[in-house]
Amino acid sequence: MRIYPLWKRLKRDLPGSMLIAVLLLIFWFLISASLDWQHIFTGILLSISLTLFWDQLTIDEHGKTIVNWRQLKISFRYLIFLFVEIVKANFVVAAIVLSPKMPISPGLIVLKVTLKKDLSRVLYANSITITPGTITVDLEGDRLLVHGMTKDHAFGVRSWYMYDIMKDLEESA
Amino acid sequence: MVIFKEILAVILLFGGLFFLSVGVIGLIRLPDIYNRLHALGKCDTLGTGLVISAMILLVPGMTNVIKLFLMLFLTFAINPVMTHLITKTAYVRGTSLTEGSFVVSTYYEEEEGEFLKGEGE
Numbered sequence: 001m002r003i004y005p006l007w008k009r010l011k012r013d014l015p016g017s018m019l020i021a022v023l024l025l026i027f028w029f030l031i032s033a034s035l036d037w038q039h040i041f042t043g044i045l046l047s048i049s050l051t052l053f054w055d056q057l058t059i060d061e062h063g064k065t066i067v068n069w070r071q072l073k074i075s076f077r078y079l080i081f082l083f084v085e086i087v088k089a090n091f092v093v094a095a096i097v098l099s100p101k102m103p104i105s106p107g108l109i110v111l112k113v114t115l116k117k118d119l120s121r122v123l124y125a126n127s128i129t130i131t132p133g134t135i136t137v138d139l140e141g142d143r144l145l146v147h148g149m150t151k152d153h154a155f156g157v158r159s160w161y162m163y164d165i166m167k168d169l170e171e172s173a
Numbered sequence: 174m175v176i177f178k179e180i181l182a183v184i185l186l187f188g189g190l191f192f193l194s195v196g197v198i199g200l201i202r203l204p205d206i207y208n209r210l211h212a213l214g215k216c217d218t219l220g221t222g223l224v225i226s227a228m229i230l231l232v233p234g235m236t237n238v239i240k241l242f243l244m245l246f247l248t249f250a251i252n253p254v255m256t257h258l259i260t261k262t263a264y265v266r267g268t269s270l271t272e273g274s275f276v277v278s279t280y281y282e283e284e285e286g287e288f289l290k291g292e293g294e
Contacts, residue, residue, distance in 0.1 A: 033236040097199040107275035129253035
C-alpha cells in the first residue's frame with residue numbers, strides 16, 4: 001500500500017486550495033452559528049483536512065486557480081437572466097395548461113452547441129431545461145436533443161440569447 | 174412592520190400554491206410523459222422556491238434562514254437535472270411521442286451550408 005502524498009495538492013495549487021479551505025470554513029461557521037473555541041478548532045481542522053484529502057475538488061478543471069473578475073461578472077449576469085427566464089417559463093406553462101384548448105404542438109429537435117468545456121455544456125443544457133417550453137432530452141458530443149412544447153419554443157432555442165452569454169463566458173476564461 | 178412581513182409571506186405562499194397546482198393540473202391534462210414533465214419540472218421549481226421564500230420571511234433565527242437559502246439553491250440546481258434524467262430514461266426506453274408531434278432530426282450548420290444528419294428518431 002502506497003501512502004498518498006497529501007502535500008502534492010499544496011505544491012500544485014496553493015491559492016486555490018487556500019480558497020477552498022476558507023470557503024469550507026465560512027460554510028461551517030454559517031451552519032454552526034457559534035464562536036466557542038471548540039467550534040473554531042473543529043472547523044479549522046476539518047476544513048484543512050477536507051481540502052487535503054479531497055484532491056479532486058478544484059475550482060478550475062485542472063491545475064491552477066486564477067481569479068477572473070470579468071468571468072465572475074458575466075456569470076452573475078447569466079444567473080440574473082436565468083432567473084427572469086425561469087419566471088417567464090412558469091407563466092408560459094401556466095397559460096398553456098390552464099387554457100381550455102391547450103395549444104400544444106410538441107416535438108423533438110436537434111441542435112448544435114459549439115461550447116468547448118463540459119461544464120458549460122452541462123450548464124447550458126440545464127438552462128434549457130428550466131426555461132420556457134423546452135426540455136433537454138439528451139446531450140451527446142456537440143449535439144443536443146431538445147423536446148419543445150410548442151413549435152415556436154422548439155425552434156426558438158436555435159437562436160437563444162443565453163447561448164451568446166454562455167459563449168462569452170467561456171471565451172473570457 | 175410585522176404585519177407587512179406576514180402579508181408578503183402569505184402572498185408568496187399563495188403564489189407557490191398556484192404554481193404547484195398548475196403543475197398538478199398539467200400532469201393530469203397533458204397528453205404524454207414529455208409534455209407532463211414540462212409542467213412538473215418548471216412549475217415545481219418556482220412553486221417550491223416561492224414557498225421556501227415565504228418560510229425564510231417567517232422563521233426566526235439566522236441559522237434557519239441560511240439553511241433555507243441552501244435548500245432554495247439546491248432545489249434550483251437539482252430540479253432540472255431530475256427532469257432531464259426522467260426524460261432521457263423515457264427516450265432511451267423508446268416511449269412514443271403523442272400523436273401529431275414533429276421530429277426534426279437534422280440541424281443546419283451555417284459554415285458549410287448543408288443539412289447534416291443528426292440524432293433523432
